[in-house]
Amino acid sequence: xxxxxxxxxxxxxxxxxxxxxxxxxxxxxxxxxxxxxxxxxxxxxxxxxxxxxxxxxxxxxxxxxxxxxxxxxxxxxxxxxxxxxxxxxxxxxxxxxxxxxxxxxxxxxxxxxxxxxxxxxxxxxxxxxxxxxxxxxxxxxxxxxxxxxxxxxxxxxxxxxxxxxxxxxxxxxxxxxxxxxxxxxxxxxxxxxxxxxxxxxxxxxxxxxxxxxxxxxxxxxxxxxxxxxxxxxxxxxxxxxxxxxxxxxxxxxxxxxxxxxxxxxxxxxxxxxxxxxxxxxxxxxxxxxxxxxxxxxxxxxxxxxxxxxxxxxxxxxxxxxxxxxxx
Numbered sequence: 001x002x003x004x005x006x007x008x009x010x011x012x013x014x015x016x017x018x019x020x021x022x023x024x025x026x027x028x029x030x031x032x033x034x035x036x037x038x039x040x041x042x043x044x045x046x047x048x049x050x051x052x053x054x055x056x057x058x059x060x061x062x063x064x065x066x067x068x069x070x071x072x073x074x075x076x077x078x079x080x081x082x083x084x085x086x087x088x089x090x091x092x093x094x095x096x097x098x099x100x101x102x103x104x105x106x107x108x109x110x111x112x113x114x115x116x117x118x119x120x121x122x123x124x125x126x127x128x129x130x131x132x133x134x135x136x137x138x139x140x141x142x143x144x145x146x147x148x149x150x151x152x153x154x155x156x157x158x159x160x161x162x163x164x165x166x167x168x169x170x171x172x173x174x175x176x177x178x179x180x181x182x183x184x185x186x187x188x189x190x191x192x193x194x195x196x197x198x199x200x201x202x203x204x205x206x207x208x209x210x211x212x213x214x215x216x217x218x219x220x221x222x223x224x225x226x227x228x229x230x231x232x233x234x235x236x237x238x239x240x241x242x243x244x245x246x247x248x249x250x251x252x253x254x255x256x257x258x259x260x261x262x263x264x265x266x267x268x269x270x271x272x273x274x275x276x277x278x279x280x281x282x283x284x285x286x287x288x289x290x291x292x293x294x295x296x297x298x299x300x301x302x303x304x305x306x307x308x309x310x311x312x313x314x315x316x317x318x319x320x321x322x323x324x325x326x327x
Contacts, residue, residue, distance in 0.1 A: 008312035015306035022302060027295040032122050033271050034288075035296055036115040039303050040264035046304045047257030047311060054250040100240055104259055107233035110226050111263040112270075117223040121216055127206035129217035132224040134190030139228050141183035150176050233259075238314050253311055 028035045121128055206213055237259070238252045275285055 004312055005316035008309050008316055011309035012306065012313050015302060015309055019299075019302045019306055022299060026299050027289075027292050028299045029122050030292055031288075032115070032119045033267060034285075035299070036118070037264050037268050037271070038296055039300050040111070040260045040267070042300050043304050043307045044257045044259075044261035044264060046308055047260065048254055050308055050311070051250045051254040051257065054248075054253055056248050056250050096240070100237070100255070103233050103236050103240065104255065107230065107237065107256075107259045108262045108266065110229050110233065111260070112266050114223060114226045114230065115263075115267055117219050117226065121219055121223070124206075124212040124216050127210075127212040127216040128220060130191070130194060131220050133227065134194065135187040136224060136227055136231070138180070138183040138187040140231055141179045143232070145177055145180050234311075235314060238311065249315060253315065256311060 234256055237255045240247075271285070275282055
């Protein structure tokens with residue numbers, strides 16, 4: 001996985017740039033439910049296909065150690081008549097497996113809610129306010145600082161020839177809060193950039209007497225919290241163990257792919273129910289313009305590429321962390 005770390009990061013940066021440039025001009029959001037089903041299903045297929053090429057071994061165990069099989073004839077008892085104590089049973093498997101199932105169901109539910117929030121915001125986009133999405137990396141950096149960086153051992157430099165400036169540079173490069181500061185600066189600059197391109201408020205377009213004037217901005221903030229929860233669930237599925245040792249990289253990745261597929265199926269069922277109930281919108285649901293198809297195809301390729309690079313980056317960053325770097 002170390003060989004794929006920097007290519008995955010480079011692909012993530014390039015894919016993010018292409019995706020951010022294509023989203024403002026695409027026609028794929030004219031039908032957000034259709035687009036969400038296609039993108040989620042395609043991402044699931046791409047992730048599941050990716051898992052076929054990943055190692056099937058368990059990798060490291062819970063504490064960074066590898067469990068080896070012990071022959072049965074090497075296991076002895078001090079007293080032949082004494083039965084083994086029931087306290088020796090490993091109880092981590094049921095609780096860990098239950099946690100994985102809860103994370104999986106939470107991820108599926110959160111994705112479905114995020115799609116519904118996106119549909120509602122796009123249906124009343126004239127009432128949309130400033131988004132909190134640029135602060136999402138800052139929130140993830142805070143979680144990483146509280147859970148990982150703050151517990152790492154810091155190696156102090158013992159070079160007698162180093163100056164004060166060299167020591168300061170080494171300290172800043174190894175500080176546990178370095179990612180938090182970088183993500184905060186990136187988020188603030190992105191918020192300023194969005195503020196300069198936002199349209200001026202107009203009560204003629206979004207009437208103050210309608211509830212969408214305050215509902216849509218609050219839905220945008222709620223959508224940001226859902227994005228943070230989705231990122232947390234994906235990260236936990238890629239790192240969480242199942243109690244019997246380390247899960248293989250392939251199994252971790254394929255669990256995320258199945259979550260995307262289940263989300264697409266749930267949204268598809270919701271769309272079928274809406275088609276049956278709402279007779280007035282049936283023609284709109286079945287009418288697919290050619291320009292929309294090409295827009296969805298290009299957006300689909302970009303999102304799948306970014307999703308694969310993101311999963312590979314998270315997996316590579318996790319596996320490249322040494323086991324003895326924590327207290």
